[in-house]
Amino acid sequence: MILHLRRSIVFAVACFVVLGLLYALAGTGVAQVLFPHQANGSLTADGSSLIGQTWTSTRWFHGRPDNFGPYAANPKQGIAGGDNPLVANGVKGGSGPTNLGPRSKTLVADTRQLIAWWHAHGVDPTTDLVTTSGSGYDPDITPQDALVQIPMVSKATGVRPAVLRRLIASQTHGRQLGFLGSPYLDVLALNRALARLE
Amino acid sequence: MAYAWTIVVLVAALAVSWRYLGSYMAAVFDGRVHWLGFVERPLYRLLGTGPDHEQTWKRYAGALVVFSGVSLLATYLVLRLQGSLPFNPQHLGAVPPGLAWNTSVSFVTNTNWQNYAGESTLSYLSQMTLVVQQFVSPAVGIAVAVALVRGFARRSAQTVGNFWVDVTRCLLYILLPIAFVAGIVLVGQGAVQTLAGPVAVHDPLNGVTQVIARGPIGFMEAIKQLGTNGGGFLNANAATPFENPTAFTNLFLAFLLLVIPFSLTYTFGKMVGSRRQGAALLAVMALIFGTWVGFTSWAEHQPNPAVAAAGLAHQPTxxxxxxxxxxxxxxxxxxxxxxxQTSTGSVDSSADSYTPIGGFGMLTGMMLGEVSPGGDGSGLYTILLFAIIAVFIGGLMIGRTPEYLGKKIQAREVKLAGLGVLVMPIAVLVLTAVAVSVHAGRAGPLNAGPHGFTEILYAITSQGNNNGSAFAGLTGNTAFYNVIGGIDMLVGRFAIIVPVLALAGALAAKDVVAESLGTFRTDKPMFVGLTIGSILIVGGLTFFPAVSLGPIVEQLSHGRFF
Known part of the structure; x- marks a missing residue:
């Protein structure tokens, strides 16, 4: 027993030094040398290309409604909002999905509200535009999600639909390696390209 | 079509790893791998032990239990004291006692159930301490599996190996090098790895300011998957782009968590001297896993009923x-x-929002006892318990004393295997019954109706199987759930490990009987079918009533919302 205890303490200390400290520090060192941009969060002048934002104006293409409409941060209802991984509109929280089940009345009501919002802006929404993501800040939408928003964006910006269609095509990433996941657009990059166009 | 290619690539990568990683792991545990001997030998001197100091199963189990106790206490202390310790850029305070208890049990038992949001609760030092357990707990699981395999491989032996040596070799030669390389790959794809604190960014286009959590995430992600741990740095786990940035990393992370549990069947075959025996266990694992992947993927390709009811019936994606x-x-x-199904529990999408059949797939995957392919080590030793039960049933049918790998399976072995198989269902069903009977338990679920019951059942199943996956709508960070969850996880880990090691000792002591014409062959399809049957019947009989109150009734209640 005493022998087990002594060995356990020695082994636990050795593990802490090697697997806790050295692993994380060496990993950080290698990551910072090889991939400094990615390792620090893929930050650009307008935000991180990996963290979705809530697009406040109909001049911009919208992403998933993670912090929007019924899902916007609301301290009274205990909704942290998904947009900011740490602080959403002043409410402290973490990343996360809504966790609403497939037969939840709340989910039905929230989705109705979002569908109505899109219809009021002349958009026939796709699934991604009325459902929230797993992380709470999905940065991407599919090409179809962008195409259906053309009437809204065109009306607010005055850019012709044909030009927006070309813009969407130019910003579309195919499936990774040709077969992985879904085709997608990074909403931040899309809107940055739209800003350059204007 | 694209999905078919995804599966083909995953299967091909696992097949190659099965052969070569499996063979390499056998070499590691047979002591034929030495390239880090300059670290290994001084550590043995410090511990006062080494490969020549073989242990009986009782000493092996004693070392394991004492070491796990020390790990538990050390992790608990770091979580409680994180406010006064370094690597805390957000100046977070101490983790409360109930949560610190649940979290330290969770990581020491390879469960990684998380009742906290990592980015707003834990300092970087606390996260690194959890990473230590993400390495050590799978190494302990693999060591137990290897001890059991030695029980089959040895003849008339008193010992089953040395716990310290097995864990050290597993860490140095298997987990650490693979995790380090995987960490680099993940960061290259976009995973974050920094010691700098959160960053505030302002988007002038949109007029929005965000505060973005960062940290040493990418390398934790690597061992979290490879070690079938599942506890991520961020609350939303592998759904977040900082943990799982691309479709490639999504497949890569799935590969990492499957690779060791599947490959260990090759290691097993090699160590007992017959690869066909390992291939038979692989077939059991792969057939169950493939079936579950198939119908769960189909279910998730269906429309979400609530979204359809809100007016969007056409959901092509x-x-x-x-x-x-x-x-x-x-x-x-x-x-x-x-x-x-690997007792990992990381998620790249909200399990709570899966369709009823999708949720059924995840829940029942755990209820089968985590054998398809199961966690690192725990998958192999649990499926070997089922294999013993299968040969016992086979023996009853033909009226002959059953044998497995030349070892006579007698009353003691069958009792130990039965105990190991039944501990988890008993813990899960009793604790679920307690949780739905008391107010503190019923206060947990977010969703109403059958889905709320599923949230409770899922949580207790997950912890009892040392998985850590969650229907995360459940408010788990309460005194009630922290305490019963901790008990659930400890029982699900150690009340199985100790019988398994006792079994290893009992088997090692036996001599091998010669194979005869009447021997039931355990490397043939008949055995594969019998083992799958045993797994499905034990899981089905124990859990069907509970599951029928959750996802099954939810699926059948067409048009009703709760």
Missing amino acids: GNMEGKEVRFGDTSSALFNVAST
């Missing part, structure tokens, strides 16, 4: 509630099935 665009519906389902 499947059930996207709680899923990320870059993965899509089916790849998300693949990840979550792989994670629930």
